[in-house]
Amino acid sequence: MMSMGSVAMVAALASLAVSSTASRDVVELRPDLAVEQLAPGVWRHTSYKNLPTYGNTPANGMIVVSDSAAMVVDTPWTNEQMEVLGAWLADSLHARVIVAVxxxxxxxxxxGLGAAHRMGATSYALNQTLEFAKRDGKEIPQNAFADSMSLTIGAREILLLHAGxxxxPDNIVAWVPDQKVLFGGCLVRSAHAKSLGNTAEADLQGWPGTIRTLLARFPDAGIIIPGHGAPGGLDLLDHTLALLAERE
Ligand SMILES: [Zn+2]
Ligand SMILES: [Zn+2]
Structure with a gap:
Protein backbone atom coordinates (compact mmCIF):
# COMPACT_ATOMS: atom_id res chain seq x y z
CA MET A 1 0.00 0.00 0.00
CA MET A 2 1.30 3.44 -0.97
CA SER A 3 1.86 5.91 1.86
CA MET A 4 0.29 9.37 1.70
CA GLY A 5 3.78 10.84 1.21
CA SER A 6 4.50 8.94 -2.00
CA VAL A 7 1.04 9.69 -3.40
CA ALA A 8 1.72 13.40 -2.89
CA MET A 9 5.15 12.95 -4.51
CA VAL A 10 3.67 11.21 -7.57
CA ALA A 11 1.06 13.95 -7.88
CA ALA A 12 3.75 16.63 -7.65
CA LEU A 13 5.89 14.92 -10.30
CA ALA A 14 2.88 14.54 -12.58
CA SER A 15 2.04 18.23 -12.37
CA LEU A 16 5.70 19.13 -13.02
CA ALA A 17 5.69 16.99 -16.16
CA VAL A 18 2.46 18.62 -17.35
CA SER A 19 3.69 22.17 -16.81
CA SER A 20 7.06 21.57 -18.51
CA THR A 21 5.45 20.17 -21.67
CA ALA A 22 2.54 22.60 -21.69
CA SER A 23 4.55 25.78 -21.06
CA ARG A 24 7.03 25.76 -24.01
CA ASP A 25 7.65 29.38 -22.99
CA VAL A 26 4.11 30.41 -23.91
CA VAL A 27 3.11 33.62 -22.14
CA GLU A 28 -0.65 34.00 -21.86
CA LEU A 29 -1.54 37.71 -21.91
CA ARG A 30 -5.30 37.08 -21.82
CA PRO A 31 -7.44 33.99 -22.44
CA ASP A 32 -7.66 35.09 -26.11
CA LEU A 33 -4.04 36.20 -26.63
CA ALA A 34 -0.65 34.53 -26.09
CA VAL A 35 2.97 35.01 -27.16
CA GLU A 36 5.78 32.48 -27.53
CA GLN A 37 9.45 33.07 -28.27
CA LEU A 38 10.68 30.96 -31.20
CA ALA A 39 14.21 32.34 -31.71
CA PRO A 40 16.25 35.28 -30.36
CA GLY A 41 14.08 38.35 -30.95
CA VAL A 42 11.46 36.38 -32.89
CA TRP A 43 8.06 35.67 -31.34
CA ARG A 44 4.79 34.16 -32.42
CA HIS A 45 1.57 35.78 -31.21
CA THR A 46 -1.63 33.78 -31.17
CA SER A 47 -5.06 35.35 -30.85
CA TYR A 48 -8.51 33.78 -30.74
CA LYS A 49 -11.83 34.83 -32.21
CA ASN A 50 -15.18 33.10 -32.13
CA LEU A 51 -16.31 32.63 -35.73
CA PRO A 52 -19.81 31.49 -36.73
CA THR A 53 -18.53 28.74 -39.08
CA TYR A 54 -15.30 27.65 -37.40
CA GLY A 55 -15.88 28.27 -33.66
CA ASN A 56 -13.10 29.67 -31.45
CA THR A 57 -10.29 30.07 -33.99
CA PRO A 58 -6.62 30.70 -33.17
CA ALA A 59 -4.51 32.72 -35.61
CA ASN A 60 -0.76 33.37 -35.63
CA GLY A 61 1.32 36.45 -36.27
CA MET A 62 5.05 37.10 -35.90
CA ILE A 63 6.88 39.73 -33.89
CA VAL A 64 10.48 40.67 -34.71
CA VAL A 65 12.27 42.75 -32.07
CA SER A 66 15.59 44.54 -32.44
CA ASP A 67 16.89 47.05 -29.91
CA SER A 68 13.79 49.00 -28.85
CA ALA A 69 11.90 48.49 -32.12
CA ALA A 70 9.30 45.87 -32.94
CA MET A 71 7.64 44.77 -36.15
CA VAL A 72 4.30 42.96 -36.11
CA VAL A 73 3.67 40.71 -39.11
CA ASP A 74 -0.09 40.07 -39.15
CA THR A 75 -1.95 41.78 -36.34
CA PRO A 76 -4.16 39.83 -33.92
CA TRP A 77 -7.86 39.50 -34.86
CA THR A 78 -8.99 42.72 -33.11
CA ASN A 79 -7.82 46.23 -32.20
CA GLU A 80 -8.32 45.41 -28.52
CA GLN A 81 -5.96 42.42 -28.77
CA MET A 82 -3.43 44.57 -30.67
CA GLU A 83 -3.52 47.15 -27.86
CA VAL A 84 -2.77 44.45 -25.27
CA LEU A 85 0.06 43.11 -27.46
CA GLY A 86 1.54 46.60 -27.88
CA ALA A 87 1.40 47.22 -24.12
CA TRP A 88 3.12 43.87 -23.43
CA LEU A 89 5.88 44.69 -25.94
CA ALA A 90 6.43 48.06 -24.25
CA ASP A 91 6.34 46.75 -20.66
CA SER A 92 8.11 43.40 -21.04
CA LEU A 93 10.46 43.82 -24.01
CA HIS A 94 10.80 47.63 -23.85
CA ALA A 95 10.04 47.76 -27.55
CA ARG A 96 7.74 50.05 -29.49
CA VAL A 97 5.78 48.77 -32.50
CA ILE A 98 7.24 50.80 -35.37
CA VAL A 99 6.07 48.63 -38.28
CA ALA A 100 2.95 46.56 -38.95
CA VAL A 101 2.49 44.32 -42.00
CA GLY A 112 -5.76 45.08 -35.36
CA LEU A 113 -4.21 47.48 -37.87
CA GLY A 114 -6.19 50.49 -36.63
CA ALA A 115 -4.74 50.04 -33.14
CA ALA A 116 -1.24 49.55 -34.61
CA HIS A 117 -1.60 52.86 -36.49
CA ARG A 118 -2.81 54.60 -33.33
CA MET A 119 0.26 53.41 -31.42
CA GLY A 120 2.45 55.03 -34.07
CA ALA A 121 3.30 52.09 -36.30
CA THR A 122 3.89 52.57 -40.02
CA SER A 123 2.24 49.91 -42.16
CA TYR A 124 3.31 48.21 -45.38
CA ALA A 125 1.34 45.79 -47.55
CA LEU A 126 1.18 44.44 -51.07
CA ASN A 127 -0.61 46.86 -53.43
CA GLN A 128 -3.39 44.29 -53.94
CA THR A 129 -3.91 44.04 -50.16
CA LEU A 130 -4.54 47.81 -50.09
CA GLU A 131 -7.16 47.39 -52.84
CA PHE A 132 -8.88 44.54 -50.98
CA ALA A 133 -8.82 46.47 -47.68
CA LYS A 134 -10.50 49.44 -49.43
CA ARG A 135 -13.04 47.16 -51.15
CA ASP A 136 -13.92 45.41 -47.87
CA GLY A 137 -14.08 48.56 -45.72
CA LYS A 138 -11.11 47.58 -43.54
CA GLU A 139 -8.31 49.72 -42.11
CA ILE A 140 -6.14 50.64 -45.08
CA PRO A 141 -2.38 50.02 -44.93
CA GLN A 142 -0.35 53.23 -45.38
CA ASN A 143 2.30 52.07 -47.86
CA ALA A 144 2.13 49.69 -50.77
CA PHE A 145 4.74 47.61 -52.57
CA ALA A 146 4.74 45.32 -55.58
CA ASP A 147 6.33 41.84 -55.46
CA SER A 148 8.82 42.32 -52.61
CA MET A 149 10.44 44.75 -50.24
CA SER A 150 13.05 44.81 -47.47
CA LEU A 151 12.43 46.46 -44.10
CA THR A 152 14.98 47.38 -41.47
CA ILE A 153 13.98 46.92 -37.82
CA GLY A 154 16.77 48.07 -35.52
CA ALA A 155 19.79 46.06 -36.66
CA ARG A 156 17.77 43.43 -38.56
CA GLU A 157 16.54 43.15 -42.09
CA ILE A 158 13.26 41.43 -42.96
CA LEU A 159 12.14 40.48 -46.45
CA LEU A 160 8.49 40.68 -47.49
CA LEU A 161 7.71 38.60 -50.57
CA HIS A 162 4.70 37.89 -52.75
CA ALA A 163 5.65 34.42 -54.00
CA GLY A 164 2.32 34.01 -55.84
CA PRO A 169 -4.34 36.27 -54.50
CA ASP A 170 -2.43 38.76 -52.32
CA ASN A 171 -0.93 36.55 -49.58
CA ILE A 172 2.70 37.45 -48.81
CA VAL A 173 5.33 35.83 -46.58
CA ALA A 174 8.01 37.37 -44.34
CA TRP A 175 11.58 36.06 -44.02
CA VAL A 176 13.92 36.74 -41.10
CA PRO A 177 17.30 35.78 -42.61
CA ASP A 178 19.43 36.01 -39.45
CA GLN A 179 17.28 33.36 -37.71
CA LYS A 180 16.06 31.53 -40.84
CA VAL A 181 12.45 31.99 -39.73
CA LEU A 182 9.76 32.10 -42.42
CA PHE A 183 6.34 33.49 -41.59
CA GLY A 184 4.16 31.70 -44.13
CA GLY A 185 0.82 32.98 -42.85
CA CYS A 186 -2.38 31.39 -44.15
CA LEU A 187 -0.59 30.32 -47.36
CA VAL A 188 1.04 27.56 -45.28
CA ARG A 189 -0.91 24.91 -43.36
CA SER A 190 0.19 23.42 -40.04
CA ALA A 191 1.25 19.77 -39.77
CA HIS A 192 -2.05 18.93 -38.03
CA ALA A 193 -4.28 20.66 -40.59
CA LYS A 194 -6.51 18.20 -42.43
CA SER A 195 -7.86 20.74 -44.91
CA LEU A 196 -6.82 23.92 -46.69
CA GLY A 197 -8.91 26.07 -44.33
CA ASN A 198 -10.95 28.96 -45.70
CA THR A 199 -10.69 28.69 -49.49
CA ALA A 200 -13.38 31.27 -50.37
CA GLU A 201 -10.80 33.46 -52.13
CA ALA A 202 -8.18 30.80 -52.80
CA ASP A 203 -6.38 30.19 -56.08
CA LEU A 204 -6.18 26.38 -56.03
CA GLN A 205 -4.44 26.26 -59.43
CA GLY A 206 -1.73 28.75 -58.51
CA TRP A 207 -1.20 27.67 -54.89
CA PRO A 208 1.10 24.62 -55.48
CA GLY A 209 3.46 26.68 -57.67
CA THR A 210 3.65 29.33 -54.96
CA ILE A 211 4.63 26.72 -52.34
CA ARG A 212 7.29 25.34 -54.73
CA THR A 213 8.65 28.88 -55.10
CA LEU A 214 8.98 29.06 -51.28
CA LEU A 215 10.79 25.67 -51.24
CA ALA A 216 13.22 26.90 -53.91
CA ARG A 217 13.70 30.30 -52.34
CA PHE A 218 14.04 29.31 -48.65
CA PRO A 219 15.54 25.77 -48.65
CA ASP A 220 17.36 26.59 -45.39
CA ALA A 221 14.26 27.72 -43.46
CA GLY A 222 14.57 26.36 -39.92
CA ILE A 223 11.24 27.48 -38.49
CA ILE A 224 8.09 28.06 -40.53
CA ILE A 225 5.10 29.76 -38.89
CA PRO A 226 1.73 28.91 -40.45
CA GLY A 227 -1.30 31.21 -40.22
CA HIS A 228 -3.05 28.78 -37.88
CA GLY A 229 -1.62 26.04 -35.64
CA ALA A 230 1.85 25.05 -34.51
CA PRO A 231 5.06 26.18 -36.22
CA GLY A 232 7.23 23.52 -37.87
CA GLY A 233 9.90 23.19 -40.52
CA LEU A 234 9.99 22.63 -44.27
CA ASP A 235 7.59 19.70 -43.69
CA LEU A 236 4.77 22.28 -43.47
CA LEU A 237 5.38 23.21 -47.13
CA ASP A 238 5.31 19.51 -48.14
CA HIS A 239 2.14 19.01 -46.09
CA THR A 240 0.46 22.00 -47.77
CA LEU A 241 1.38 20.53 -51.19
CA ALA A 242 -0.09 17.17 -50.11
CA LEU A 243 -3.36 18.82 -49.05
CA LEU A 244 -3.49 20.63 -52.40
CA ALA A 245 -2.85 17.38 -54.29
CA GLU A 246 -5.83 15.79 -52.47
CA ARG A 247 -8.06 18.51 -53.90
CA GLU A 248 -7.10 17.77 -57.52
ZN1 LIG B 1 -7.11 34.69 -44.85
ZN1 LIG C 1 -6.10 32.74 -41.77
Missing part, protein backbone atom coordinates in the same frame (compact mmCIF):
# COMPACT_ATOMS: atom_id res chain seq x y z
CA UNK A 102 -0.78 42.58 -42.83
CA UNK A 103 0.08 39.58 -45.06
CA UNK A 104 -3.35 39.73 -46.72
CA UNK A 105 -6.60 41.60 -46.11
CA UNK A 106 -8.48 39.09 -43.91
CA UNK A 107 -9.34 39.90 -40.27
CA UNK A 108 -6.75 37.51 -38.81
CA UNK A 109 -4.03 39.64 -40.47
CA UNK A 110 -5.44 43.17 -40.57
CA UNK A 111 -8.08 43.26 -37.79
CA UNK A 165 -1.37 33.39 -55.12
CA UNK A 166 -2.67 30.67 -52.78
CA UNK A 167 -5.00 31.14 -49.81
CA UNK A 168 -5.75 34.53 -51.40
Missing amino acids: PCHAHDDCIG PGHT
Whole structure:
Protein backbone atom coordinates (compact mmCIF):
# COMPACT_ATOMS: atom_id res chain seq x y z
CA MET A 1 0.00 0.00 0.00
CA MET A 2 1.30 3.44 -0.97
CA SER A 3 1.86 5.91 1.86
CA MET A 4 0.29 9.37 1.70
CA GLY A 5 3.78 10.84 1.21
CA SER A 6 4.50 8.94 -2.00
CA VAL A 7 1.04 9.69 -3.40
CA ALA A 8 1.72 13.40 -2.89
CA MET A 9 5.15 12.95 -4.51
CA VAL A 10 3.67 11.21 -7.57
CA ALA A 11 1.06 13.95 -7.88
CA ALA A 12 3.75 16.63 -7.65
CA LEU A 13 5.89 14.92 -10.30
CA ALA A 14 2.88 14.54 -12.58
CA SER A 15 2.04 18.23 -12.37
CA LEU A 16 5.70 19.13 -13.02
CA ALA A 17 5.69 16.99 -16.16
CA VAL A 18 2.46 18.62 -17.35
CA SER A 19 3.69 22.17 -16.81
CA SER A 20 7.06 21.57 -18.51
CA THR A 21 5.45 20.17 -21.67
CA ALA A 22 2.54 22.60 -21.69
CA SER A 23 4.55 25.78 -21.06
CA ARG A 24 7.03 25.76 -24.01
CA ASP A 25 7.65 29.38 -22.99
CA VAL A 26 4.11 30.41 -23.91
CA VAL A 27 3.11 33.62 -22.14
CA GLU A 28 -0.65 34.00 -21.86
CA LEU A 29 -1.54 37.71 -21.91
CA ARG A 30 -5.30 37.08 -21.82
CA PRO A 31 -7.44 33.99 -22.44
CA ASP A 32 -7.66 35.09 -26.11
CA LEU A 33 -4.04 36.20 -26.63
CA ALA A 34 -0.65 34.53 -26.09
CA VAL A 35 2.97 35.01 -27.16
CA GLU A 36 5.78 32.48 -27.53
CA GLN A 37 9.45 33.07 -28.27
CA LEU A 38 10.68 30.96 -31.20
CA ALA A 39 14.21 32.34 -31.71
CA PRO A 40 16.25 35.28 -30.36
CA GLY A 41 14.08 38.35 -30.95
CA VAL A 42 11.46 36.38 -32.89
CA TRP A 43 8.06 35.67 -31.34
CA ARG A 44 4.79 34.16 -32.42
CA HIS A 45 1.57 35.78 -31.21
CA THR A 46 -1.63 33.78 -31.17
CA SER A 47 -5.06 35.35 -30.85
CA TYR A 48 -8.51 33.78 -30.74
CA LYS A 49 -11.83 34.83 -32.21
CA ASN A 50 -15.18 33.10 -32.13
CA LEU A 51 -16.31 32.63 -35.73
CA PRO A 52 -19.81 31.49 -36.73
CA THR A 53 -18.53 28.74 -39.08
CA TYR A 54 -15.30 27.65 -37.40
CA GLY A 55 -15.88 28.27 -33.66
CA ASN A 56 -13.10 29.67 -31.45
CA THR A 57 -10.29 30.07 -33.99
CA PRO A 58 -6.62 30.70 -33.17
CA ALA A 59 -4.51 32.72 -35.61
CA ASN A 60 -0.76 33.37 -35.63
CA GLY A 61 1.32 36.45 -36.27
CA MET A 62 5.05 37.10 -35.90
CA ILE A 63 6.88 39.73 -33.89
CA VAL A 64 10.48 40.67 -34.71
CA VAL A 65 12.27 42.75 -32.07
CA SER A 66 15.59 44.54 -32.44
CA ASP A 67 16.89 47.05 -29.91
CA SER A 68 13.79 49.00 -28.85
CA ALA A 69 11.90 48.49 -32.12
CA ALA A 70 9.30 45.87 -32.94
CA MET A 71 7.64 44.77 -36.15
CA VAL A 72 4.30 42.96 -36.11
CA VAL A 73 3.67 40.71 -39.11
CA ASP A 74 -0.09 40.07 -39.15
CA THR A 75 -1.95 41.78 -36.34
CA PRO A 76 -4.16 39.83 -33.92
CA TRP A 77 -7.86 39.50 -34.86
CA THR A 78 -8.99 42.72 -33.11
CA ASN A 79 -7.82 46.23 -32.20
CA GLU A 80 -8.32 45.41 -28.52
CA GLN A 81 -5.96 42.42 -28.77
CA MET A 82 -3.43 44.57 -30.67
CA GLU A 83 -3.52 47.15 -27.86
CA VAL A 84 -2.77 44.45 -25.27
CA LEU A 85 0.06 43.11 -27.46
CA GLY A 86 1.54 46.60 -27.88
CA ALA A 87 1.40 47.22 -24.12
CA TRP A 88 3.12 43.87 -23.43
CA LEU A 89 5.88 44.69 -25.94
CA ALA A 90 6.43 48.06 -24.25
CA ASP A 91 6.34 46.75 -20.66
CA SER A 92 8.11 43.40 -21.04
CA LEU A 93 10.46 43.82 -24.01
CA HIS A 94 10.80 47.63 -23.85
CA ALA A 95 10.04 47.76 -27.55
CA ARG A 96 7.74 50.05 -29.49
CA VAL A 97 5.78 48.77 -32.50
CA ILE A 98 7.24 50.80 -35.37
CA VAL A 99 6.07 48.63 -38.28
CA ALA A 100 2.95 46.56 -38.95
CA VAL A 101 2.49 44.32 -42.00
CA PRO A 102 -0.78 42.58 -42.83
CA CYS A 103 0.08 39.58 -45.06
CA HIS A 104 -3.35 39.73 -46.72
CA ALA A 105 -6.60 41.60 -46.11
CA HIS A 106 -8.48 39.09 -43.91
CA ASP A 107 -9.34 39.90 -40.27
CA ASP A 108 -6.75 37.51 -38.81
CA CYS A 109 -4.03 39.64 -40.47
CA ILE A 110 -5.44 43.17 -40.57
CA GLY A 111 -8.08 43.26 -37.79
CA GLY A 112 -5.76 45.08 -35.36
CA LEU A 113 -4.21 47.48 -37.87
CA GLY A 114 -6.19 50.49 -36.63
CA ALA A 115 -4.74 50.04 -33.14
CA ALA A 116 -1.24 49.55 -34.61
CA HIS A 117 -1.60 52.86 -36.49
CA ARG A 118 -2.81 54.60 -33.33
CA MET A 119 0.26 53.41 -31.42
CA GLY A 120 2.45 55.03 -34.07
CA ALA A 121 3.30 52.09 -36.30
CA THR A 122 3.89 52.57 -40.02
CA SER A 123 2.24 49.91 -42.16
CA TYR A 124 3.31 48.21 -45.38
CA ALA A 125 1.34 45.79 -47.55
CA LEU A 126 1.18 44.44 -51.07
CA ASN A 127 -0.61 46.86 -53.43
CA GLN A 128 -3.39 44.29 -53.94
CA THR A 129 -3.91 44.04 -50.16
CA LEU A 130 -4.54 47.81 -50.09
CA GLU A 131 -7.16 47.39 -52.84
CA PHE A 132 -8.88 44.54 -50.98
CA ALA A 133 -8.82 46.47 -47.68
CA LYS A 134 -10.50 49.44 -49.43
CA ARG A 135 -13.04 47.16 -51.15
CA ASP A 136 -13.92 45.41 -47.87
CA GLY A 137 -14.08 48.56 -45.72
CA LYS A 138 -11.11 47.58 -43.54
CA GLU A 139 -8.31 49.72 -42.11
CA ILE A 140 -6.14 50.64 -45.08
CA PRO A 141 -2.38 50.02 -44.93
CA GLN A 142 -0.35 53.23 -45.38
CA ASN A 143 2.30 52.07 -47.86
CA ALA A 144 2.13 49.69 -50.77
CA PHE A 145 4.74 47.61 -52.57
CA ALA A 146 4.74 45.32 -55.58
CA ASP A 147 6.33 41.84 -55.46
CA SER A 148 8.82 42.32 -52.61
CA MET A 149 10.44 44.75 -50.24
CA SER A 150 13.05 44.81 -47.47
CA LEU A 151 12.43 46.46 -44.10
CA THR A 152 14.98 47.38 -41.47
CA ILE A 153 13.98 46.92 -37.82
CA GLY A 154 16.77 48.07 -35.52
CA ALA A 155 19.79 46.06 -36.66
CA ARG A 156 17.77 43.43 -38.56
CA GLU A 157 16.54 43.15 -42.09
CA ILE A 158 13.26 41.43 -42.96
CA LEU A 159 12.14 40.48 -46.45
CA LEU A 160 8.49 40.68 -47.49
CA LEU A 161 7.71 38.60 -50.57
CA HIS A 162 4.70 37.89 -52.75
CA ALA A 163 5.65 34.42 -54.00
CA GLY A 164 2.32 34.01 -55.84
CA PRO A 165 -1.37 33.39 -55.12
CA GLY A 166 -2.67 30.67 -52.78
CA HIS A 167 -5.00 31.14 -49.81
CA THR A 168 -5.75 34.53 -51.40
CA PRO A 169 -4.34 36.27 -54.50
CA ASP A 170 -2.43 38.76 -52.32
CA ASN A 171 -0.93 36.55 -49.58
CA ILE A 172 2.70 37.45 -48.81
CA VAL A 173 5.33 35.83 -46.58
CA ALA A 174 8.01 37.37 -44.34
CA TRP A 175 11.58 36.06 -44.02
CA VAL A 176 13.92 36.74 -41.10
CA PRO A 177 17.30 35.78 -42.61
CA ASP A 178 19.43 36.01 -39.45
CA GLN A 179 17.28 33.36 -37.71
CA LYS A 180 16.06 31.53 -40.84
CA VAL A 181 12.45 31.99 -39.73
CA LEU A 182 9.76 32.10 -42.42
CA PHE A 183 6.34 33.49 -41.59
CA GLY A 184 4.16 31.70 -44.13
CA GLY A 185 0.82 32.98 -42.85
CA CYS A 186 -2.38 31.39 -44.15
CA LEU A 187 -0.59 30.32 -47.36
CA VAL A 188 1.04 27.56 -45.28
CA ARG A 189 -0.91 24.91 -43.36
CA SER A 190 0.19 23.42 -40.04
CA ALA A 191 1.25 19.77 -39.77
CA HIS A 192 -2.05 18.93 -38.03
CA ALA A 193 -4.28 20.66 -40.59
CA LYS A 194 -6.51 18.20 -42.43
CA SER A 195 -7.86 20.74 -44.91
CA LEU A 196 -6.82 23.92 -46.69
CA GLY A 197 -8.91 26.07 -44.33
CA ASN A 198 -10.95 28.96 -45.70
CA THR A 199 -10.69 28.69 -49.49
CA ALA A 200 -13.38 31.27 -50.37
CA GLU A 201 -10.80 33.46 -52.13
CA ALA A 202 -8.18 30.80 -52.80
CA ASP A 203 -6.38 30.19 -56.08
CA LEU A 204 -6.18 26.38 -56.03
CA GLN A 205 -4.44 26.26 -59.43
CA GLY A 206 -1.73 28.75 -58.51
CA TRP A 207 -1.20 27.67 -54.89
CA PRO A 208 1.10 24.62 -55.48
CA GLY A 209 3.46 26.68 -57.67
CA THR A 210 3.65 29.33 -54.96
CA ILE A 211 4.63 26.72 -52.34
CA ARG A 212 7.29 25.34 -54.73
CA THR A 213 8.65 28.88 -55.10
CA LEU A 214 8.98 29.06 -51.28
CA LEU A 215 10.79 25.67 -51.24
CA ALA A 216 13.22 26.90 -53.91
CA ARG A 217 13.70 30.30 -52.34
CA PHE A 218 14.04 29.31 -48.65
CA PRO A 219 15.54 25.77 -48.65
CA ASP A 220 17.36 26.59 -45.39
CA ALA A 221 14.26 27.72 -43.46
CA GLY A 222 14.57 26.36 -39.92
CA ILE A 223 11.24 27.48 -38.49
CA ILE A 224 8.09 28.06 -40.53
CA ILE A 225 5.10 29.76 -38.89
CA PRO A 226 1.73 28.91 -40.45
CA GLY A 227 -1.30 31.21 -40.22
CA HIS A 228 -3.05 28.78 -37.88
CA GLY A 229 -1.62 26.04 -35.64
CA ALA A 230 1.85 25.05 -34.51
CA PRO A 231 5.06 26.18 -36.22
CA GLY A 232 7.23 23.52 -37.87
CA GLY A 233 9.90 23.19 -40.52
CA LEU A 234 9.99 22.63 -44.27
CA ASP A 235 7.59 19.70 -43.69
CA LEU A 236 4.77 22.28 -43.47
CA LEU A 237 5.38 23.21 -47.13
CA ASP A 238 5.31 19.51 -48.14
CA HIS A 239 2.14 19.01 -46.09
CA THR A 240 0.46 22.00 -47.77
CA LEU A 241 1.38 20.53 -51.19
CA ALA A 242 -0.09 17.17 -50.11
CA LEU A 243 -3.36 18.82 -49.05
CA LEU A 244 -3.49 20.63 -52.40
CA ALA A 245 -2.85 17.38 -54.29
CA GLU A 246 -5.83 15.79 -52.47
CA ARG A 247 -8.06 18.51 -53.90
CA GLU A 248 -7.10 17.77 -57.52
ZN1 LIG B 1 -7.11 34.69 -44.85
ZN1 LIG C 1 -6.10 32.74 -41.77
